[in-house]
Amino acid sequence: MSELLSDTARENLLEPLFKTGWTMVEGRDAIEKEFTFKDFTEAFAWMTRAALWAEKWNHHPEWSNVYNHVTVTLTTHDVGGLSTLDAKLARKMDSL
Numbered sequence: 001m002s003e004l005l006s007d008t009a010r011e012n013l014l015e016p017l018f019k020t021g022w023t024m025v026e027g028r029d030a031i032e033k034e035f036t037f038k039d040f041t042e043a044f045a046w047m048t049r050a051a052l053w054a055e056k057w058n059h060h061p062e063w064s065n066v067y068n069h070v071t072v073t074l075t076t077h078d079v080g081g082l083s084t085l086d087a088k089l090a091r092k093m094d095s096l
Helices: 007-018 040-056 084-095
Strands: 031-036 062-066 069-074
Touching (some): 007 084, 040 069, 040 084
Antiparallel strands (some): 031 069, 062 069
16 A cells, blocks of 8 residues: 655655656645647547556546646545655656
8 A cells, every 4th residue: 555755755756757747736735747749649549558557556547638638637545645656657657
């Protein structure tokens, strides 16, 4: 089971993500990012690849898709905030 990120872990795991466009969600212990693709097909293909990793790691994002934009919010509901799983999935999404 995951646990909330400590202050040190937040600094080590989240700071690199902020440099790639992830931001804190106002009023929540969560991070979000908007991904933009050439068209709907590319956006949907990316979501499919991301979904396979999310399912493999049993950690599912909150997300929405409008044409070529995918907005992703990550938090770990079981612990009530950010965990290592969120950072791990964010890094994977960035690499897809």
